[in-house]
Structures are given as structure tokens and as C-alpha cells.
Amino acid sequence: MDEHLDPNLLKERATFSSHVMQLATAAFLYMGAAKLPGTERVEVNLPMAKLTIDTLDMLKTKTEGNRTEDETALLDDVIYQLRLVYVKAESGSPPEPSTPPTDKPAS
16 A cells, blocks of 8 residues: 555545446546546547446446445446447447546436
8 A cells, every 4th residue: 555645535435436436437438438537638448348337237236235325326327327328439429528427426
């Protein structure tokens, strides 16, 4: 562990929701729906996007009955949004580059 990292900050980030959001952000980046951090570039890697979406779906299956309502809502919303963007990207209609999602469950 990096001695310069605040242990309290690490504890706050180590949640199921933050992990879901990390994977979702990666999937959006792979689909070209967001600019690469620190650049103005957009890259598309649909096989990696699909793998990441499938990983989120696997997490949904494996954590069934062990999530809070907010975690379930977040996971369902993220998977739904990613699938919509994936279908557009796969059909050759690249999504509009934007900012990746925030760690806020849908209300």
C-alpha cells in the first residue's frame, strides 16, 4: 500500500457502489462515450466494453440477496444504461462523448 494514501480515503472508496462505478466508467470509456482522462481523445474497444458489462452482470448474479436497495438500483441502472450505449456503439452510431456517470443511484 502506498504510504502516502490516507487510509480513511481508501476505506470510503472501497464500497460495492464505487466498484460498480469504476467498472461502469471503464465500459463507457471502452465504448467511446467519454473522453480518456486527461486527454481529448476518444477510443472504442467494444470487446472490452462487452466484457466489462458482462462482469457487472456477473456481479449482479453473484451478489443477489446481499445488496442494499440503493446498490441494487445503482447496479440495475448502470447495466441498463451501458447496454443502451453498447447497442448504439455496436450499430456503428458512436455515442456522444460525455462525462462518465457519478456515484449517485437513480431515484
